[in-house]
Amino acid sequence: MGEGQLHFEIEDETLGREDVQALLNAHNGPLRFIGVDFTDADLSRLMLDRCEFQRCTLLRSQFLGARLEGTQWTGCRGAHAVFEATHLLEASFSNCDLNNTRWQRAKLAQVAFNGCKLTGANFSHCSSLGLSFNETRLNSAFLPGMSFARSTLNNLDFSDADLSDADFRKAEFVDCSLAHARINGATFAGADLRGADLSGFRLNDAKLFKGAVISRAQASMLLSELGLSVA
Template structure:
């Protein structure tokens, strides 16, 4: 259980790089940043492991190659925030709006995303072993080569996303959508897609779903793209 007494608490402030570095240098316990404005700050390559970010403004904040392991992010807003090459293992993201964010080549081992908005974000090259998503918008995201191997995906919206070469083998979709997603080279062996929306996909895309489990209604929808009706 998280206790605020275990943190150095900073509230309702706007911080730049030098001020954050000062806090890092004097801290004897992890930082808890509550309602802190970090917008536009260059925080690249700092050590912010174990930090708790609560309702922070992260708009265009640069966390490139920053150490962010075991961090918590709750209720944050951060359009175009950069996590490129950051170390985020064991991090937790909850109820945060991080649209158009950059996660290229970052480390996401055992990271969880719950009720987040990641529309238009770029996860290309991210190491994703054990990552989990729940009730999260991934509309128009770039997930080239991402791995969801053996994951249970709970109500994820991949509409219009770039899912080329993504590994969905043995994945179970609990609701959610793959509508109009690009799936060239994606692996769906033994994936259960019966509860996912496949609207916008055509039968010519069906070869990409080789080995997947779909419903009769989904099969009929794919056939209808050729003008065929299942009687």
């Protein structure tokens, strides 16, 4: 498929699996879906490489095991959609509402989320080399074992998220929240946490921040758990 091949556009329709399969069979090239309603559609295991999804409704849509390499998703609403075991290499999501979505066992190499809502999303057991988040809500999300090492984390809300065994070595937090997150087993060596909200952590959690940089105000907050104050 040529790099500059034009997309065939489908706009303002409601489509199910048979409709999408027929479009894929009829057009030898990527598709561009604009304002399409895929609510409850089962698109599992379809070959959708390089397709574009603009302002689409993906409520409870199923993409289980689908090939989605090079796809672009802009302004979509897809609460409770299933992306488990998908191939999403070099895909991008911009300004999408993807609350409570499921991504377990997905291949997410070089995938970017920008300005998205991923509250409650489950990223357990993903392959995530080069995965990036920017200005994104990940509160109450499941991100165990995820690597953010050497990344600049900009305006990310990890409050109440499961970050167990996550790797934050040498990461820089800018306007982020880790409030009440679960961080057992996480590593922060060399991380700059001065731009992170550490609300809800107690002094006995401080050992998990060994080797990280925190501010005087953050240190004071942790010490206040012991009834101490920093002069």
